[in-house]
């Protein structure tokens with residue numbers, strides 16, 4: 001694909017922490033363009049009507065909406081970006097007013113929840129930016145109930161000699177983890193029974209070949 005089809009760096013940099021008008025633009029873009037990854041990955045997750053769900057790094061809030069249709073219990077979205085919180089609130093207004101949904105501004109490193117609150121905690125396209133991955137996973141584990149599930153979905157795995165990926169990593173100061181690193185980190189954080197699924201697909205930003213990965217593991 002030609003370079004002119006790539007998203008501008010000025011817009012793309014908002015993937016780490018959306019801010020201002022460009023942040024809103026990117027959140028709308030992600031709500032639409034991450035749909036394929038979200039549908040494919042969530043198809044591996046068994047969600048029951050009773051599950052209390054936390055979506056970490058909820059971005060524009062589209063996965064919070066999805067889970068509100070799959071569970072009849074509470075669904076909470078959390079993001080450290082102010083505009084992400086605002087956009088997620090707009091998208092999920094009626095469920096928030098109905099008392100079944102909340103969107104909270106906060107960091108994965110210090111989750112504002114009691115121990116053993118959630119049945120499922122999800123992280124779509126966000127772990128690349130977590131500052132202290134294993135400790136952040138331990139923090140997620142803390143707020144899961146015994147037997148609760150952590151679910152991670154990424155549309156990027158490391159590529160060798162890929163200058164576009166190298167550029168994005170540098171621009172966004174992100175970590176693209178291999179399947180092995182993701183599995184090891186989950187184990188080091190105390191999770192059990194890690195399951196992984198990988199699919200050959202496309203990167204939603206560049207439209208180029210990318211392997212998608214999703215993992216789940218249990219507290």
Ligand SMILES: C[S@@+](CC[C@H](N)C(=O)[O-])C[C@H]1O[C@@H](n2cnc3c(N)ncnc32)[C@H](O)[C@@H]1O
Pocket residue numbers: 015016017018030031034056057058059060078079080081084106107108109123124125126129130131
């Ligand atoms: C690439 S976007 C993905 C958004 C959404 N999950 C999706 O799939 O469209 C990454 C999101 O994670 C959030 N994020 C990154 N690091 C975070 C952290 N340490 N704590 C909370 N949110 C974080 C960002 O603000 C951003 O909204």
